[in-house]
Amino acid sequence: MTSTGFTNQPGFAGLLTRDTLALVLAGGRGTRLGALTHHRVKPAVPFGGKYRLIDFPLSNCINSGIRRVGVLTQYKAQSLITHLHGAWNFLPREFNEFVDVLPAQQRTGPGWYEGTADAVFQNLDFIEAHAPQFVLILGGDHVYKMDYGAMLGFHVDRQADVTVACIEVPLAEARAFGVMHTDGAGRVIDFREKPEVPPPIPARPDRALASMGVYVFNTDFLLRILARDRDRPDSTHDFGHDVLPDALLADDVVYAFPFRDLAGNALGYWRDVGTLDSYWKANLELTQVTPALNVYDRHWPIWTYQVQAPPAKFILNERGRRGMAVDSMIAGGCVISGGLVERSLLFPFSRVEEGAEIDECVILPEVRIGPHCRIRRAVIESGCEIPSGTIIGHDEADDRSRFEVSECGITLVTPEMLGQESSIGGFHGR
Numbered sequence: 529m530t531s532t533g534f535t536n537q538p539g540f541a542g543l544l545t546r547d548t549l550a551l552v553l554a555g556g557r558g559t560r561l562g563a564l565t566h567h568r569v570k571p572a573v574p575f576g577g578k579y580r581l582i583d584f585p586l587s588n589c590i591n592s593g594i595r596r597v598g599v600l601t602q603y604k605a606q607s608l609i610t611h612l613h614g615a616w617n618f619l620p621r622e623f624n625e626f627v628d629v630l631p632a633q634q635r636t637g638p639g640w641y642e643g644t645a646d647a648v649f650q651n652l653d654f655i656e657a658h659a660p661q662f663v664l665i666l667g668g669d670h671v672y673k674m675d676y677g678a679m680l681g682f683h684v685d686r687q688a689d690v691t692v693a694c695i696e697v698p699l700a701e702a703r704a705f706g707v708m709h710t711d712g713a714g715r716v717i718d719f720r721e722k723p724e725v726p727p728p729i730p731a732r733p734d735r736a737l738a739s740m741g742v743y744v745f746n747t748d749f750l751l752r753i754l755a756r757d758r759d760r761p762d763s764t765h766d767f768g769h770d771v772l773p774d775a776l777l778a779d780d781v782v783y784a785f786p787f788r789d790l791a792g793n794a795l796g797y798w799r800d801v802g803t804l805d806s807y808w809k810a811n812l813e814l815t816q817v818t819p820a821l822n823v824y825d826r827h828w829p830i831w832t833y834q835v836q837a838p839p840a841k842f843i844l845n846e847r848g849r850r851g852m853a854v855d856s857m858i859a860g861g862c863v864i865s866g867g868l869v870e871r872s873l874l875f876p877f878s879r880v881e882e883g884a885e886i887d888e889c890v891i892l893p894e895v896r897i898g899p900h901c902r903i904r905r906a907v908i909e910s911g912c913e914i915p916s917g918t919i920i921g922h923d924e925a926d927d928r929s930r931f932e933v934s935e936c937g938i939t940l941v942t943p944e945m946l947g948q949e950s951s952i953g954g955f956h957g958r
Contacts, residue, residue: 544680545593549660551651552585553644554668555602555632560803562932563942564909567950569601571668572608573807574892574910576814576823577859577873580611581801583832584673585666586627591828592676594664595625598654600647602632602640615833630654646765649754655747663750665767667741671810671821672798673828679744679785688783689749690775692716693742695787695798702726702736704800706768708784710737716782721768739768740787740798749780790828797821804934808907811873811890815855837861837876849882867897909942911950
């Protein structure tokens with residue numbers, strides 16, 4: 529299909545974003561993150577020293593000019609809802625701008641959401657009330673920066689019914705994603721959700737073209753295809769498993785949008801932090817000298833709730849009891865009191881006591897590391913009080929007897945594992 533060239537007109541992308549409604553799917557359990565999602569839904573999991581995972585797609589919406597957003601919630605949503613009310617209530621309703629929470633309400637029957645497509649189907653009244661020309665469907669738990677306006681322009685230029693954002697991934701990792709094939713013009717000709725044997729990119733036998741879970745639909749097409757999917761008794765009502773393959777069978781126009789960085793040049797940064805290993809790794813990447821994800825970019829800020837906290841503090845300056853941090857990110861309210869922090873990330877109001885050594889750790893809010901602890905390659909849940917002299921990450925067998933340990937040897941510690949009560953902390957809820 530030939531390009532119309534409309535997207536080259538000045539202001540065209542802005543017109544498209546203003547006529548777009550975004551729906552963020554934020555109801556998933558996130559069970560692969562283990563105990564990190566015992567008290568909260570996955571999009572509410574803290575990330576990057578001060579953010580929640582959902583802040584990334586929501587910031588992309590705001591920065592792209594999409595100011596009408598619905599967040600679909602279901603599982604253990606209180607922490608997420610509290611965060612959304614505190615961080616995302618600044619848009620002026622008078623200008624028809626909003627981030628609305630859409631909890632599961634059994635609008636179409638007695639059941640809860642059965643899949644991603646069913647979650648959207650159960651909120652068709654919300655879509656119809658705002659009458660957008662386009663609906664942007666997003667996951668609430670991926671870390672990336674993306675200009676959705678460019679994707680909308682691509683979608684209109686190719687006169688597509690639905691456009692799927694895609695990224696190249698190593699073939700060995702592709703089983704975790706929806707994998708697609710395209711023709712020479714970028715039109716999708718095959719889509720398989722989490723295949724056991726992922727098909728490679730024809731010219732790149734070691735890579736696969738994976739769906740990012742970001743979709744642009746023409747609204748009238750979305751309404752039709754969801755109604756069609758609803759009437760199929762064998763459907764799991766999921767976009768990847770059912771809706772996209774059905775669209776290809778019906779010869780609907782489906783295009784793949786190749787994700788690039790904000791400058792439009794290199795492959796874009798995108799992380800699915802669905803496992804403890806990937807979560808730990810993506811956090812620690814931020815401590816690198818030049819991280820792939822630039823959270824210091826003032827032209828594309830990541831918006832969030834700004835916790836009221838004093839500056840981080842480093843105290844004691846004697847041999848063996850010097851408070852210091854190297855190659856690390858330390859949030860406000862933290863106190864490093866005679867301890868050493870290396871290649872780690874600390875969230876607000878955490879404290880490292882005298883003689884403690886922390887290496888390659890993600891320390892969530894309001895954690896106290898007692899004196900002379902030695903902790904490496906670990907994720908410490910909010911509210912933990914690590915007793916003096918505790919050693920974690922140096923003996924995997926011992927760690928497995930007390931805590932959760934991932935495939936790659938990352939140790940997860942929660943208050944319950946330490947015999948402590950889990951409480952809602954001051955980091956704007958857990």
